Every structure is written in structure tokens, then in C-alpha cells.
Amino acid sequence: MNIIVTGASRGIGNALVRKLSADPAHHIIALARDAEKLDALAKACIKSNSEAHVHPIAFDLLTPDYSFSLIPKIVEVFDSIDVLVNNAGLLIKKDFAAFSDADFDALMNVNVKSVFKLTRTLLSFFARPSHIVNISSMGGMQGTAKFPGLSLYSAAKGAVSVLTEALAEELSDREIAVNCLAYGAVQTEMLAQAFPGYTAPLNPDKMAEFVAWFATNGHHFFNGKILPVSSSTP
Numbered sequence: 231m232n233i234i235v236t237g238a239s240r241g242i243g244n245a246l247v248r249k250l251s252a253d254p255a256h257h258i259i260a261l262a263r264d265a266e267k268l269d270a271l272a273k274a275c276i277k278s279n280s281e282a283h284v285h286p287i288a289f290d291l292l293t294p295d296y297s298f299s300l301i302p303k304i305v306e307v308f309d310s311i312d313v314l315v316n317n318a319g320l321l322i323k324k325d326f327a328a329f330s331d332a333d334f335d336a337l338m339n340v341n342v343k344s345v346f347k348l349t350r351t352l353l354s355f356f357a358r359p360s361h362i363v364n365i366s367s368m369g370g371m372q373g374t375a376k377f378p379g380l381s382l383y384s385a386a387k388g389a390v391s392v393l394t395e396a397l398a399e400e401l402s403d404r405e406i407a408v409n410c411l412a413y414g415a416v417q418t419e420m421l422a423q424a425f426p427g428y429t430a431p432l433n434p435d436k437m438a439e440f441v442a443w444f445a446t447n448g449h450h451f452f453n454g455k456i457l458p459v460s461s462s463t464p
């Protein structure tokens with residue numbers, strides 16, 4: 231399968247690329263800003279599986295234009311996409327009153343606008359069938375426990391969740407399934423920075439095991455679904 235994973239330089243995205251690369255049939259584009267970490271990831275994948283196909287693309291999802299700056303790099307690797315995992319994310323934790331306009335823009339741009347822009351830019355490349363997996367958070371689901379300081383992050387993830395449902399409807403005639411995984415706590419740098427001292431029940435490798443299966447198989451079972459993936463928050 232031809233797979234793109236954003237936010238691959240660290241955390242769950244990084245673990246996901248390593249997990250997917252165990253299968254030599256997968257060609258994986260690993261996208262994030264940090265080129266050194268992506269190169270280290272590609273080397274680590276080859277070390278564990280000499281037939282791994284991991285292609286790092288250093289790209290800032292806040293770049294205004296994707297068509298000229300990103301698409302040529304992607305089509306150098308493959309010209310059709312089976313799976314896109316919109317995993318890159320940003321968490322800023324602050325009291326609501328302390329949030330600046332710039333915080334709002336950063337949270338919405340990385341968590342929501344990049345999902346919109348990347349998906350829109352890549353639309354003509356999706357195979358039939360194919361699968362878009364958007365990554366949300368338990369806080370981005372209606373009726374779940376909410377945490378102080380995460381109001382704007384949760385609102386951004388809520389937008390990702392609902393965008394998933396709406397997009398699945400619009401893309402169904404192209405055989406592109408769109409689903410959303412709303413994670414509970416996973417022990418990554420993002421979580422450690424937001425909740426120092428807290429230990430999550432899952433590590434990135436364990437979560438990546440599930441996500442690797444879901445990204446490559448879930449579209450046969452689900453479409454337009456926001457699925458809670460959490461053993462912590464209700």
C-alpha cells in the first residue's frame with residue numbers, strides 16, 4: 231500500500247511509520263518539519279527490516295501553498311495514495327483567558343486547517359478504495375470528560391471529528407472512506423509537556439499497533455465514524 235503519515239518525526243506518528251514499515255509491501259511517506267528525525271526514522275526502519283520503504287519528506291504543514299511545494303515531492307515517491315493518516319498535531323495548554331489570538335490560529339491551523347488543505351490537495355491521487363484517517367482526541371468528542379487548559383485544543387479536535395463525518399459523506403462516491411480516531415492519553419512528548427508527572431496507560435508503540443491495523447483495514451468496516459480509542463478517559 232502507498233501510505234502517508236503526517237507528524238512522523240516523533241510520538242505516535244513515528245511509532246506508526248516504524249510499525250507499518252515492517253511490511254515490505256508498504257511504501258510510506260513520513261512527513262514532518264524535522265528532517266534529521268525523519269532521516270533517523272528511515273534509517274531505523276531499514277535497520278529492522280532491510281526491505282522497508284520509508285520516504286522522509288520534511289515539510290511544514292503551515293506552508294501556505296501545498297501544490298507547488300509538496301505535491302512534486304510526493305509524486306516522486308508514488309502517484310496514487312491508499313492511506314493518508316492526518317496525525318500531525320499541536321497542543322497548547324492554557325487557561326482560557328490567557329489564550330492569545332496567535333494561540334488560536336496556531337491550534338486551528340495545525341490541527342484543522344492542515345487536515346483540510348492536505349486532504350484537498352491530495353484528492354485526485356486517492357486510489358479506489360482508499361482510507362483517510364484523521365486523528366482527534368477524546369476531548370474532541372461530545373459528552374466526554376474535559377480538562378482545564380485544553381479548551382481550544384479540544385475545540386480544534388472537535389472540528390477534526392465533525393469534518394470527518396462530513397467528508398466521508400462527500401467522498402463516498404469516490405470510494406474514499408474517512409474515519410477519525412479519538413485517542414485517550416498516550417505517553418508521548420506532547421502529553422508529558424501538557425501533563426508533567428502523569429503516566430498514560432498506553433505507549434506510542436502499543437497505540438501504533440492498533441492504528442497500523444486500522445489505517446490499512448478499517449475502511450472495510452467503517453466509514454464516517456469517530457471512534458474513541460481510549461482506556462483512560464471515559
Ligand SMILES: NC(=O)c1ccc[n+]([C@@H]2O[C@H](COP(=O)([O-])OP(=O)(O)OC[C@H]3O[C@@H](n4cnc5c(N)ncnc54)[C@H](OP(=O)(O)O)[C@@H]3O)[C@@H](O)[C@H]2O)c1
Pocket residue numbers: 236237238239240241242243261262263264289290291292316317318319320321340365366367368412413414415416417418419420421430
Ligand atoms: N499523546 C496523546 O495523549 C494524544 C491524545 C489525543 C490525541 N493525540 C493526537 O495524536 C496525534 C499525535 O500525537 P503525539 O502525542 O504523537 O504528538 P507529538 O509527539 O507532539 O508529535 C506531533 C507531530 O506533529 C508534527 N507537527 C507539528 N506541527 C507540524 C507542522 N506545522 N508541520 C508538520 N508537522 C508538524 C511534529 O513534527 P515536527 O515538530 O517535526 O514538525 C510531530 O511529529 C496528534 O494529532 C495529537 O493531537 C495525542
